[in-house]
Amino acid sequence: MSEASSSSEKKTWRSNGGTRGWFGRQPGWLRAVVLLVVAVLAYLLPYTAEVPLIGPQIVTQGIDWPSALFNMSYYVLLALGLNVVVGFAGLLDLGYVGFFAVGAYTVALLTSPDSLLHTKWAWAAAVPVALAIAMLSGLLLGWPTLRLRGDYLAIVTLGFAEIIRISATSSETLRGDRGFADIPHPPGSGSDGKPIFGVADATPYFWLGLSVIIVVIFAVRNLDRSRVGRSWLAIREDEEAAEIMGVRTIKFKLWAFAIGAFIGGLGGVMFAGEQGFMNSNSFVLQFSILVLAGVVMGGSGNVAGAILGGALISYIPDRLRGIEDPIFHTDLFGFRFAIFGLVIIAIMIFRPQGLIPSRRRAMELKDREREVAPIE
């Protein structure tokens, strides 16, 4: 009897939407408090090592924990941006690292003493310019590719990223693998006169990244629930039908590209500001694929999923750093892409909707599963 009741209880819990359904039914103030607590906990992440027992297991060994957190923060940003393009609008973009590179390179060109421009701006002054250019590059990529369908689009975006990488490697202005040194850090100094954003400690960068992420989350969620988001959804599910129903597909596809590029550029400027040095090796193509894997792994089309996926693709390799493997005696970090390859396949086979799926997407998948013709 107890078994039956527990299973029916489980069923109601599920049919009421599980944790997220419960969360959605709570009054506004309670939701705000829960979100605030989560945010505060996120800001306290650099002190994870202080937590007894679990803390030391979580922190990374081969790389200091605040730096690992900062890496996570810009991966999460990229995942959020790519989620807009792939998850919301359903446009498969394999060259997302291109926008990241555009943002980072614009900052480097405007600020670094190595640059031909000799402008030597401050970091903060270069940021708006870099973001504007990243957004423009999104439109520039979006405009000629609007007519292309899914797979063609994928390969053209891949090509776009390759062109940017090749330009970075071989053009004199972008300095190839000699790169740009002495890119200034973000401004601000503490009460003792020392700059907040120094070289030694990455914690402030993480906090900066986290703050940017929170702003982006709000912006993206609001967009998704607005008219723009509904248009993206319509385009994703059936572009022709959307067009017939009066959705201006060209306009909204361009918006998706531009907003995605903007967020990617944001990741780029933060990366440039923290690293201080960058060259063409920072933007390999595998990087875009990794971010895409993160979005899909977390749950394409869902903001929380994108955050989780973005954090995981950065955290898992960093956690593997400094651990030696028993067979080849190399750093496990070298295996990171290989391991990811397997993880991606496993997730797509066993949980294709992702770790935290978008509910609408999960239903779409279920629908498709029912449609399978029994002929194999």
Place this chain on the structure above:
Amino acid sequence: MNFSGLIHDFGPLTITGLAQGAIIALFALGYTLVYGVLRLINFAHSEVFLMGTYVCLLVWGLFGLDQNSATPSTIAVIGLLLLGMVVAIVASGATALAVELVAYRPLRKRNAPPLAFLITAIGASLFLSETVGVMTKRNITGVPPLIRPRDVFVIGNMHVTNLQILIIVLALVMMYVLDRFINRSRLGRGIRAVAQNPDSAALMGVNKSRVISLVFLLGGLMAGIAAVMYDLKIGVTRFDAGFLLGIEAFTAAVLGGIGNLRGALLGGLLLGVLQNYAAGLFGTQWLHAASFVLLVLILLVRPTGLLGESLGRARA
């Protein structure tokens, strides 16, 4: 912009471009075949090719050959080439079948959306190339000089070597054989039927799963031959060789009209030549960028490629 250089070197650029294009064309067949039948980009096809380049070297290594050894006698070379090709074909074919079995079949059973296929393919590709990368410590691996390039005939400043002739002729022969197979044989008819309409083909008694495996296998065979040619022509291979050339091969397939076998040949040769002209015009470092610019331009003007998509149905 170096116009005089381009005109002066027009002959040599053309013949090296054709040889490179022949390899790209063989490679592109794998993309085109799979796309024609399943409507999906087999992203892992680049690693099918990669396995061919490495396994062939591995076997030659068993005979004590490395990049520093002398060229063996003619008969030995022919034997080694044939052997290398057979093992490369087996390795590439087996890799293609394994990828299909592990990464695609479970998804196909569930009627997953197209994006899911692309992502598992990316996963398989990453896994294979990175495993090779870790095992070779990301270094380049040299190829034994089985064929020393020697001029067969010279027109102006265009030196045509024996290796280039071998590559181009072999590619054309393989293309012809494949074309006959698809258009004339019983199995080929099955492939065309599934490409046209999978459900009707299944109702007519075509074994869909077997056709799909066959398509992957055929793509793998062609990639294996391309891999041996690549080894001989370039002289080195690396864990990311498949990835870089794979993007070009895909470009070639799209250029000719993806799903269209003859289109892949035309696209490959054209791409190889045009890339070389662009390299002559703007400098070698822009070679790869040129192929992408070309791809975007072609897609803008004629999204179905030069010869259109013919293996499958007309696009709905």
